[in-house]
Amino acid sequence: MAEKKKLVSEITSMDVDFAQWYTDIVKKAEMADYSSVKGCIIMRPYAQALWENIQHTLDTMFKETGHENVAMPIFIPESLLQKEADHVEGFAPECAWVTHGGNDKLEERLCVRPTSETLFCEHYAKIVRSWRDLPKLYNQWCSVVRWEKTTRPFLRSREFWWQEGHTVHATAEEAMQETLRMLNIYAKFFEEWLAIPVVKGEKTPKERFAGAENTYTIEAMMHDCKALQSGTSHYFGDGFARAFGMQYTDKNNTLQYMYQTSWGVSTRIIGAIIMTHGDNEGLVLPPRIAPTQLVVIPVAAHKEGVKEKAAELYEQVKAAGIRAKIDLSDNTPGWKFAEYEMKGIPLRLEVGPRDIAEGQCVLVRRDTREKTVVKFEDLEKTIPALLDDIQKSLYEKALANREAHTYTATSLDEMKSILAEHTGFIKSMWCGDQACEEKIKEETGMPSRCMPFEQEHIADTCPVCGKKADKMVVWGIAY
């Protein structure tokens, strides 16, 4: 298996240089490439297929909860962006500005959307008249642009793909319910489909979305024990409604402001999958979301009947509803093994002349390399069971990693000494004072991740100022 060695040796070990390992995987698994547009990526077919599975799954969950898709314009006039003060302050510094249409200078600059709150606000102000028109539960799938200085594929780039939900409601209560409902949908999706455990919680005021009254988040721990903010859901109160004149007449014929939410996840999800489950042989994809769940590889394919049997098993497996692929190319089995390990395909089915004689084949798990010999007639039963088990194992492994690298601290010094030894999440109390939050970030490099919904009582006082503290915060070095 010289080919395998050669292929694998081109990837940096994750234990030596995690960042380089990540970049190598993105390239070797053919997930993304660069074009001459600085800071923007090309999402290649394999990543696009993964993203389409993500989209399809989430879109179904959104529609089941009454949401409808729309498509808003790609541009935002500068004056519209400026209507909500906090919002423009947050986004204007990273806008890409269109100044010319053809040869003509535009009267007003247009921003390529960094997010579409302002467009949705303008639309809702126009189409909602009475309480009968509420709620409006809209979502859009699109790409957005933010002029970042440093970029990394899927984690931070000048253009990225996402969905942005924007809803308006008659009451604050209903809007808050929606905000939390969508956070829960994200958490469920991450845990059940991506096998990534998340911490659900509320962001501190400092970490809120520009213009939001509350921001809720799901935070995941990557294999290198850094944190990835994986999805956010924002409660806006009636702040944007007041700025944009979004009013409706209630049942008593009185004008009221609408209450609003927004929520989004992006192609960052692909980065999260890579950095949670990948290993030194490449990607490891959770079976429920993998574009291909099983690849059939004939061994000693030149021998009579081997290719034919492989093709037959491929059809058998596909007919059982498994997303399968077969590789009948001239490449050696060793090359193929390495290739599909790199691509993170959950199961490999090997079949050679001896197997055929015995009416069986070999299933190899990508995650553990464990081999199972299976009779042909048992494939329909064994494969789904193995895929389920892989899904479960990946989740448990990621959870174990998070639990092993989550620490508690009661003083700033203790935080620093933990960090000197380990990367990970640190839980501590917090008094609520932004100065203390900033001090922790300054001295440890860790911003607050969130105030988890599942609170614990770690101490009575703030680790910085020593004042009474009743909020537990999770801190972590962030992507």
Added chain:
Amino acid sequence: MAEKKKLVSEITSMDVDFAQWYTDIVKKAEMADYSSVKGCIIMRPYAQALWENIQHTLDTMFKETGHENVAMPIFIPESLLQKEADHVEGFAPECAWVTHGGNDKLEERLCVRPTSETLFCEHYAKIVRSWRDLPKLYNQWCSVVRWEKTTRPFLRSREFWWQEGHTVHATAEEAMQETLRMLNIYAKFFEEWLAIPVVKGEKTPKERFAGAENTYTIEAMMHDCKALQSGTSHYFGDGFARAFGMQYTDKNNTLQYMYQTSWGVSTRIIGAIIMTHGDNEGLVLPPRIAPTQLVVIPVAAHKEGVKEKAAELYEQVKAAGIRAKIDLSDNTPGWKFAEYEMKGIPLRLEVGPRDIAEGQCVLVRRDTREKTVVKFEDLEKTIPALLDDIQKSLYEKALANREAHTYTATSLDEMKSILAEHTGFIKSMWCGDQACEEKIKEETGMPSRCMPFEQEHIADTCPVCGKKADKMVVWGIAY
């Protein structure tokens, strides 16, 4: 039914002012709206749902023929756009230019993609090494921007949504096969799914896509007898390959240029559906592509058991695989009838107390208003049959309209006298000289639509110059 009258009276009659009728439908059926971004539309949920059905159907056809989706950057650097001379000449005048990122002026202007040939070329030049890597059959779904002066929803706007396929091949023959294969897929989709008959043919050199060696098109006739170019497929030869250095090594280890195609359809399709099938009561949607195929409306819903029975029938119909909706709101049946006629829902199921007593309900066709009384237990059989019949009728009606308004002419004078009486397609011979084509356009206002694959011999000579002519061309006033 005073409400119905009132609602319908808000639409201009298509016989009085077709353009205004179109605009009224787009607005009243809640297909599109404007924002403060001039020339760009908001695609509202109902149009978006229709577009998603279109996307899903076409995407399946693309994948079944071996195509893969990718996502290219939204921007094109000016220098990249300039690499192919004809192409930049065609598109630069309608580019939206990004000149600033945040507060910084960019070193090079970026164009918001009007089409992505240049990006695909750059990518293919990089990733294709040998004949083993060919063909590459990529497609992307996205929006593109062209700075049009005058705009109309779905027909021409500064931003529109589309798919663009871009493929590279080892040989000219294979690329030409792909070009025609995709044109045939478009034609099949239009005729079988949208119930819109199309004329397939080749564009004259004057009407080719900027940079193409051949452009093929499907042309549809709208209800007002004007032509809508509905989808195009381009053969590029190796022109872009030479401009972008797209080479591969063949089986003899010799460097060769790749041969290339591109093909696209856009949200123009929604305009085509409206203008082919709509009537003075609103939209008429072909059942196979309609987001909702049947709406259940209870009559005398305050009477005991009516709402319950309506809900029961709704569940029965949904379980049979029909895309159904039920309206249990307080609005009157008359209001509901008008509303869902406006939305073009193919079938309406009415059920009232007397029907329930007799174990039956009434199905009303949107296209003909024909009523069918159906026993509850026959719904599963009758509804699909009616939907099939509506689909077929719509196609036949559109085809009859086209046939009734397709004329032949042997001289320029004859063309003019036909046009004085009728709008429609005019078939004539053409000598192949661009001067004659331009003269026809100047004098009649009709550009050439295409040289149909199904040629007829109408005369021996060109209607303009009188020279020998062996090509038949279809002419028509274009959207």
